[in-house]
Structure formats: structure tokens, C-alpha cells
Amino acid sequence: MKTGPDSFSSSFADARARFREQAALAGGVLETIKHPELGPNGADLSTDVARFGPESAPATLVIISGTHGVEGFAGSGAQVDILKRGEMLKLPLDVSVVMIHAINPYGFAWCRRVTHENIDLNRNWIDFEKPLPSNPAYDEISQLVCPSEWSDGVVKSTTAALHAYAAAHSFDALLQAVTGGQYTHPKGIFYGGTGPSWSRITQTAIFKHYLKQSERVGIIDLHTGLGPYGYAEQMITASSESDAYSRACKWFGSTVTPVGGDDSASAEISGDGLSAAAPLLSNAEVTGVAWEFGTQPPLEVLHALRADAWLHAYGDPASAIGESIQQQMHRAFFIDEDFWKGMIVAQTLTAFREALAGLSTQPRRAKS
Numbered sequence: 001m002k003t004g005p006d007s008f009s010s011s012f013a014d015a016r017a018r019f020r021e022q023a024a025l026a027g028g029v030l031e032t033i034k035h036p037e038l039g040p041n042g043a044d045l046s047t048d049v050a051r052f053g054p055e056s057a058p059a060t061l062v063i064i065s066g067t068h069g070v071e072g073f074a075g076s077g078a079q080v081d082i083l084k085r086g087e088m089l090k091l092p093l094d095v096s097v098v099m100i101h102a103i104n105p106y107g108f109a110w111c112r113r114v115t116h117e118n119i120d121l122n123r124n125w126i127d128f129e130k131p132l133p134s135n136p137a138y139d140e141i142s143q144l145v146c147p148s149e150w151s152d153g154v155v156k157s158t159t160a161a162l163h164a165y166a167a168a169h170s171f172d173a174l175l176q177a178v179t180g181g182q183y184t185h186p187k188g189i190f191y192g193g194t195g196p197s198w199s200r201i202t203q204t205a206i207f208k209h210y211l212k213q214s215e216r217v218g219i220i221d222l223h224t225g226l227g228p229y230g231y232a233e234q235m236i237t238a239s240s241e242s243d244a245y246s247r248a249c250k251w252f253g254s255t256v257t258p259v260g261g262d263d264s265a266s267a268e269i270s271g272d273g274l275s276a277a278a279p280l281l282s283n284a285e286v287t288g289v290a291w292e293f294g295t296q297p298p299l300e301v302l303h304a305l306r307a308d309a310w311l312h313a314y315g316d317p318a319s320a321i322g323e324s325i326q327q328q329m330h331r332a333f334f335i336d337e338d339f340w341k342g343m344i345v346a347q348t349l350t351a352f353r354e355a356l357a358g359l360s361t362q363p364r365r366a367k368s
């Protein structure tokens with residue numbers, strides 16, 4: 001069975017089938033949660049969950065792919081690669097593993113970062129009973145970021161205006177304005193929504209069901225699109241004063257990076273799923289880290305996201321330009337090169353083993 005670059009798929013349907021096949025072969029107990037929408041060509045969409053190891057284990061490692069839809073091409077391949085390598089046969093006796101495949105299957109299948117509600121799932125985990133966070137800087141440039149027309153002329157003039165904004169306020173200020181999250185432009189990018197998305201509701205139910213007995217929970221959430229080519233920034237949203245941060249550094253080393261800090265490729269954000277996991281799992285000690293693999297330079301990625309937002313708000317995904325924008329999105333979040341894929345599987349495997357060692361109080365089992 002070939003591992004490495006051969007673990008990756010070129011469509012959601014293929015990725016889902018491979019994940020289910022390898023999870024079953026590795027002894028996983030599978031569950032399928034159907035999504036209300038359809039994928040390209042009318043194909044069904046679902047989130048798939050596989051549990052390995054004893055249900056009563058006091059510690060559980062959760063590995064999530066596809067929080068940001070299209071980023072699942074990398075995350076799914078990394079999950080499948082771990083399954084193919086026989087890692088599940090060597091779990092410590094006190095740790096179970098829960099793999100969540102494509103928590104945002106709509107975005108995965110349609111090559112979008114967002115959900116079918118145009119929601120960025122990692123801006124959606126806020127308390128909607130409270131006033132929505134404001135982002136006046138995004139309001140100011142919303143028409144430049146996501147114009148209603150996507151002709152060559154409009155792309156050129158709006159991109160130049162965004163460059164001018166960066167020149168006047170700094171590039172970091174532009175990134176913070178655009179990517180920090182916004183709750184007022186439902187057709188825009190990094191939109192957090194006005195209520196919990198299907199993916200948030202589904203992940204909440206998965207956590208409540210699979211982690212109810214866990215005293216210790218580790219979460220590795222696989223992402224792409226920020227930072228240096230192939231390198232995984234280990235992003236943590238817990239405060240650098242917190243026990244969760246200390247544990248993450250103990251497990252993964254000093255390269256664990258607080259989101260929004262000087263060393264991070266990410267802006268400060270609100271409403272991410274890892275921050276929400278600890279209060280959701282009040283029975284457990286939660287250590288959650290996002291693995292963020294770099295792909296293209298930030299302006300290339302931003303350009304793809306702007307085109308994608310236009311396509312689904314004003315254009316036709318089935319048109320020629322629709323096809324080309326979907327390919328542009330795929331290239332922005334997945335590098336179809338063996339070297340890059342090798343970096344993804346190697347770093348995820350390392351993270352997986354380190355997290356198991358961190359969660360377990362027992363020695364690792366010998367290969368049977």
C-alpha cells in the first residue's frame with residue numbers, strides 16, 4: 001500500500017471514499033453525517049467520523065480535516081496517510097483517536113473555504129446571544145475586497161486600491177481588516193454569520209457524543225493557506241499564559257505559536273473552533289492546536305478568495321470562469337507537488353505521535 005503523496009485525492013468524493021476504506025481497514029468504527037446540500041454533479045455530501053481504540057479511554061486525540069472546506073484536500077490526505085501506516089495498531093491503551101473527515105464537506109467539494117452559508121467556520125464559534133463583533137476597517141474596504149463585478153478592469157482597480165490601503169496603513173493592517181473576521185457583509189469573505197452554521201452544530205454534536213468520557217482531549221485541526229511553503233505553523237488560540245499553551249509546548253516544542261502574535265502568519269481572530277472546544281468540553285483538559293501549512297504567497301491566496309466570493313454571490317460555478325476560479329482556489333490551498341505533500345504527511349505524522357505521547361500516561365504499544 002503506497003503512502004506519502006499517494007494518500008491525496010483530487011476530488012471530495014474520492015477523498016471521502018479513501019478515508020472510509022482506510023478507516024475501516026484500520027479497525028475504525030465509522031459514522032456518516034449527511035449534509036443538507038449537494039456537491040458538484042448532484043453528489044451527496046457528508047462528514048465522516050471514525051473512532052479507533054477503546055470507547056472508554058480516558059484520553060482522546062481528535063484530528064479534523066476540512067474546517068475550511070478546500071483545505072481538506074491536504075488534511076484528508078494526511079489523515080489517510082496515518083491510517084495507511086498502521087498507526088492505529090500501536091495506540092497507547094489509554095488513548096482513543098477520533099478522526100473527523102470534512103467537517104465542512106460543502107466547501108471541500110466546491111473548492112471553497114467557506115460553508116454553504118458563506119460562513120468562515122473559524123469565525124462562527126462566537127456567542128450569538130451577545131452583540132456581534134464589529135470590524136469597521138472591513139466595512140471601509142468591503143466593496144474593494146468583494147466587488148459585484150469581476151471583470152479585468154474591476155479586478156485591476158480594486159487590487160490597486162487594496163495595495164494603496166496597505167501602503168497607507170501597513171500590510172498587517174490590511175490582513176487584519178480582511179481576515180480578522182466580519183459579521184456585516186454576508187457576501188464578503190471571512191464572514192462569521194449571524195448564527196451557528198451546520199458545521200458548528202455538527203462538530204458540537206460529535207464532540208458531545210465522542211468525547212463525553214474523556215478526561216484529556218488533544219485536537220489537531222489541519223489547515224492550509226498561510227505561512228511558508230510546506231511548513232506547518234502550529235497555531236494556538238489559547239493565551240500564552242494558559243495551561244493549554246504550556247501543555248502544547250511540552251508536546252510539540254517551542255514552535256507552538258500564539259495566533260495573532262509577532263511570529264504568527266495569522267491575524268488576530270475571533271470565533272474559532274479550538275477556542276470554543278474547552279468550554280464545550282468542560283469535563284476535560286483540552287489542548288487544541290491548528291496545523292497551518294503554507295501554500296502560496298498571501299496576496300495570491302487573497303486574490304483567489306475574492307474571486308470565489310464573487311463567483312458564488314454573483315456568478316455561475318458551472319460556467320467556464322466558474323471552473324477556472326475553482327481551480328484557482330484549489331491551487332491556492334493545495335500544492336500538487338510530491339515534495340509539498342511529503343512535508344504535509346511527515347509533519348502531521350510527527351504531530352500525531354507527539355500528541356499521543358502527550359496524552360498517554362502509558363508506554364506506546366509494540367507493533368503486533
Ligand SMILES: [Zn+2]
Nearest residue numbers: 068071223224
Ligand atoms: Zn484554514
